[in-house]
Structure formats: C-alpha cells, structure tokens
Amino acid sequence: MRKKSIIGGVFALLALLLSTVGVLNAHGLNPEGSDADMIVEVTLTNLTRGQIFSPIFFARHDGHAESLYVLGAPASDALAAMAEDADASGLMEAYGPQTNGNVSEMLLLTLEGGPIPPGHSVSVEFRISDGKELLSLASMLVSTNDGFVGVSGLDVSTSSVTYLPVYDAGSEANSEDCAYIPGPPCGNHVEDPADSEGYVHVHAGIHGGGGLDPAQHDWRNPAARLTVKTWVLSE
DSSP states (O other), rough: OOSSSSSSSSSHHHHHHHHSEEEEEEEOOSOOOOOOOOEEEEEEEOOOOSSOOOOOOEEETTSSSOOOOOOOOOOHHHHHHHHHHHHOOOHHHOOOOOOOTTEEEEEEEBBTTBBOOOOOOOEEEEEOSSSSOEOOOOBBTTSSSSSSEEEEEEESOEEEEEEEEEEEOSOOOOOGGGOOOSSTTTTBBBBOOOOOOOEEEEEOOOOOSSOOOOOHHOOSSSOEEEEEEEOOOOO
C-alpha cells in the first residue's frame, strides 16, 4: 500500500497546489499582450449537490500534445494522482510549457484560493495568438476514490457549451471506504490496496455502504458545465 502524495484533510491538500508556480485565482487571469488573434473565456460550473471539485488543472496546447486521458485505456500516473488525491504536480510537470513545446499555457485554477463547492463556477481567460487552440482539463471529485471531470483536447476556436460526466481513472478500487477518501467527511490520503479496474471509464457513482452517503455525495450526470466563449480578433 502506498501513501498518497498529500497529507491531511481535503483543504490541507491545497498547500502543495497553491505553492506551485502557475496556480491562479478565479478572479483575475489577464494575460499580458494585445496582439491576440482570439480571446477565449472558459467557465467550469460544479453541478453536483454534494461533491467538491479540486482546483482545476488546465493546459492549452496543439494537436501533438499527449492526450490527458483516453477512455478505455489506463490512466497515466500523473492523471491517477490527480484523480485519487487532487495532486496535480505530475500533470503540471508533464504539461509545463518550459519543457513541453506542444503546450503554451498550463495552470491550476482555484476559487478564492480553494476548491470549487457545489453550485459554484470558476472562469479563466486565454489570449491566443500562436494557433494552439486545444484545451485539456481535469478536476477531482474529492469525495470519491478516483473520480474526476475532464476534457482532453477540446477545440476552443469557437464558442460552445459542453456538459461533462464524471470519469473514473480506474487506478483505485471504488470501495467508498472513508479510510481511503480524501474529501469530506473522511479526510484520509491512503490508497485502497484492492484491485482497480485498470482503465478510464464513466464513473458508476456513489452507492453507499462504505462511509459515503449517496443522498449527499452521489450525482446524476452531467456533473459539470463547461462554457467556452470565443471572440475572434483577427483572421
């Protein structure tokens, strides 16, 4: 059994995330420069009743960047860490613009320095002048074993509204045992040693019997709304 990467309760896990270069508050990303070809505003809304979303990992990239996830395929170690414990450090390393030439921007988006509660939204603005018009993101549902919402390679060159289901990283068993759940009401950061599914798939939800009350923590997909508003400034 391996210890998960961040120690403490669900809010304590933010200590590492917020100390990492690239973390941004929901109120005020305004990239410098006025020579953008387009401005894109992206808003993610938590549509669940009782699931908190972790700070959201974003990467803006071209079509040559590695997919954040592929349904039916094993999750990367970096995505598994995000889905199991809201640890985005591996994703931030893999998609860092300084080392990954396919990526132009990478960040973690928070709400007032913390996670995103049910019914709340966070927004971020990108000014694009380099032709890299694909967006990938991931955010953990913290009262799950390894559930996340995400998109991989979404085209943001036109405005759109996308409703997101919850995916299961397939990297940890869905025991719902509080001994292995980082979010409320549990606050534990140990990985369940039982066998997992081994591939990314649509999450089956919270069924009860392991410490989580379905009436509070279950959801009905979609669990999030992703709104993209795009303004083209030049052709």
